[in-house]
Amino acid sequence: xxxxxxxxxxxxxxxxxxxxxxxxxxxxxxxxxxxxxxxxxxxxxxxxxxxxxxxxxxxxxxxxxxxxxxxxxxxxxxxxxxxxxxxxxxxxxxxxxxxxxxxxxxxxxxxxxxxxxxxxxxxxxxxxxxxxxxxxxx
Numbered sequence: 001x002x003x004x005x006x007x008x009x010x011x012x013x014x015x016x017x018x019x020x021x022x023x024x025x026x027x028x029x030x031x032x033x034x035x036x037x038x039x040x041x042x043x044x045x046x047x048x049x050x051x052x053x054x055x056x057x058x059x060x061x062x063x064x065x066x067x068x069x070x071x072x073x074x075x076x077x078x079x080x081x082x083x084x085x086x087x088x089x090x091x092x093x094x095x096x097x098x099x100x101x102x103x104x105x106x107x108x109x110x111x112x113x114x115x116x117x118x119x120x121x122x123x124x125x126x127x128x129x130x131x132x133x134x135x136x137x138x
Contacts, residue, residue: 005034007030008117008119009117009119010029011027012115014114029042030115032129036054037055037101054103059104060133060134063099065099066097067098099126099130100113101113
């Protein structure tokens, strides 16, 4: 059961021992199949790498979401207003939702990769998938 269910863009913010994040996060493709969640970081100049999270290895009671400031967006807007001749403006900001998906990797090490998703529809699809696959509390 590995047919593709959901696919879109996300930013990785750390949480996996082998992949420290860059200062601005690492953009890539997030794909959810019936068996796993896959984040593929790709860039023209840097290293490409993949995090594969088996659905069966997710530590569901530790999955979380939080909301925080999108610092990358704020930096971009500040730079654009400065370049447009309006001087630096630091009040342009927006919030972003972070999703942390802890799991045990193939060596039994607990990893907790954290992702942000800017597109509302994709965020809703990922959130629904996670919620629908959480074990029921009985």
